[in-house]
Amino acid sequence: MAEDDDEIILSELSDEELVPQMHDDLYDGLRDEVVEGVNILLGRGWTPYDVLTKALVEGMRIVGIDFRDGILFVPEVLLAANSMKAGMAILKPLLAETGAPRLGKMVIGTVKGDIHDIGKNLVSMMMEGAGFEIVDLGINNPADSYLDALEREDADILGMSALLTTTMPYMKVVIDTLKERGLRDHYVVMVGGAPLNEEFSKAIGADAYCRDAAVAVETAKQFMARKHNQLAGAR
Amino acid sequence: MDLDDTSLSESGLAATGAATGEERILVIACGALAREILALRDLNGWTHLDLQCLPAKLHLWPDRIPDAIEAAVREARSRYARIFIGYADCGTGGLLAARCAALGVEMMAGPHCYSFFDGNDRFAARGDDEMLAYYLTDFLVRQFDAFVWKPMGLDRHPELRDMIFGNYQRLIYLAQLDDPALDAEAARCAARLGLAYERRLTGYGDLAAALAATADR
Numbered sequence: 001m002a003e004d005d006d007e008i009i010l011s012e013l014s015d016e017e018l019v020p021q022m023h024d025d026l027y028d029g030l031r032d033e034v035v036e037g038v039n040i041l042l043g044r045g046w047t048p049y050d051v052l053t054k055a056l057v058e059g060m061r062i063v064g065i066d067f068r069d070g071i072l073f074v075p076e077v078l079l080a081a082n083s084m085k086a087g088m089a090i091l092k093p094l095l096a097e098t099g100a101p102r103l104g105k106m107v108i109g110t111v112k113g114d115i116h117d118i119g120k121n122l123v124s125m126m127m128e129g130a131g132f133e134i135v136d137l138g139i140n141n142p143a144d145s146y147l148d149a150l151e152r153e154d155a156d157i158l159g160m161s162a163l164l165t166t167t168m169p170y171m172k173v174v175i176d177t178l179k180e181r182g183l184r185d186h187y188v189v190m191v192g193g194a195p196l197n198e199e200f201s202k203a204i205g206a207d208a209y210c211r212d213a214a215v216a217v218e219t220a221k222q223f224m225a226r227k228h229n230q231l232a233g234a235r
Numbered sequence: 236m237d238l239d240d241t242s243l244s245e246s247g248l249a250a251t252g253a254a255t256g257e258e259r260i261l262v263i264a265c266g267a268l269a270r271e272i273l274a275l276r277d278l279n280g281w282t283h284l285d286l287q288c289l290p291a292k293l294h295l296w297p298d299r300i301p302d303a304i305e306a307a308v309r310e311a312r313s314r315y316a317r318i319f320i321g322y323a324d325c326g327t328g329g330l331l332a333a334r335c336a337a338l339g340v341e342m343m344a345g346p347h348c349y350s351f352f353d354g355n356d357r358f359a360a361r362g363d364d365e366m367l368a369y370y371l372t373d374f375l376v377r378q379f380d381a382f383v384w385k386p387m388g389l390d391r392h393p394e395l396r397d398m399i400f401g402n403y404q405r406l407i408y409l410a411q412l413d414d415p416a417l418d419a420e421a422a423r424c425a426a427r428l429g430l431a432y433e434r435r436l437t438g439y440g441d442l443a444a445a446l447a448a449t450a451d452r
């Protein structure tokens with residue numbers, strides 16, 4: 001039948017065809033197909049790290065660009081994220097066994113008074129995919145919850161998220177508390193959320209405003225590279 | 236005037252140009268406030284007040300609101316003695332307030348229409364008590380499918396409900412009108428989202444005083 005003729009058999013695709021097909025499947029939120037693709041690549045001897053970065057993270061990066069440009073909307077991004085999460089669930093234990101580069105550790109959470117976590121969850125997932133260790137504090141976090149976790153986890157980065165105009169000023173409370181305790185310079189502070197902007201980020205004393213998950217990953221990478229260079233220079 | 240909610244969402248409302256007198260005022264507002272502003276105009280006999288609405292769907296992209304407001308203000312400015320902006324901050328993170336200040340026009344105080352319908356002081360005082368509440372207004376009850384259900388993909392992917400609404404516990408319908416039909420519809424919306432339901436009759440809240448301060452000046 002014609003329909004059967006059109007059906008793509010993932011296992012019959014070459015690596016060069018399969019990876020872009022996985023990007024398409026991720027884009028379309030086809031969880032089962034993404035999982036199948038992950039297993040096929042692993043079966044062909046790909047390292048878990050390569051599957052993660054070349055198939056999943058790259059696919060999600062494309063989703064992020066189209067979300068930013070207004071081509072995709074929240075539901076499509078969530079479906080893509082669910083597909084990526086399913087693929088990552090297979091890769092995570094394997095990555096731990098095979099050893100993947102760890103770029104740094106980030107404590108992340110939505111600020112006090114705010115229960116919105118879609119953006120924060122996307123950032124966590126993309127940061128994890130890019131090689132950061134994530135400590136996700138969830139929603140409605142008071143300053144002490146952030147500070148305790150930063151110290152306990154010996155983190156490099158603090159990520160704060162807010163969706164509401166009424167809750168975003170709390171980010172300044174957290175940053176001011178870090179300053180009061182003499183800890184501000186110990187951490188890179190990155191902030192994000194729909195009503196935020198560059199001016200606000202500067203005004204509250206954050207290190208960076210990240211308008212989306214892809215920007216958060218690139219920003220975090222740059223800060224960590226700078227930190228490593230400084231440490232190398234000090235030796 | 237016959238108002239169509241779908242048009243108010245998608246394309247807004249052109250100024251009628253019906254206002255009379257030398258001190259003509261234009262209110263440039265969100266389409267979601269059209270019925271309420273026109274009701275206040277008729278109730279108070281503000282014949283010198285014209286209303287123009289931008290599409291309510293601009294709220295899906297709050298970063299576009301300041302530019303849209305500026306374009307509307309610049310286009311209409313020469314025809315009116317004063318212009319008032321019927322938007323609160325509406326997720327623009329202070330950018331709309333800055334733009335209005337630069338344009339020399341006043342706007343609604345408060346973070347959003349939930350707050351000014353409830354009364355900004357009262358809403359602020361509720362603080363974290365209502366952190367887990369999802370709000371609807373009369374307009375949003377009538378436009379629930381167009382503004383909530385479909386844009387959030389719940390018509391196609393009901394499994395997304397937990398990812399999007401899982402942190403909420405109740406839906407509070409902030410009612411502008413005492414309308415049993417809207418009450419029943421809002422209760423249905425809450426049930427569809429799997430949230431407890433509560434209704435709070437707010438009337439027009441701070442919108443009435445803000446428009447009066449502009450119109451009666």
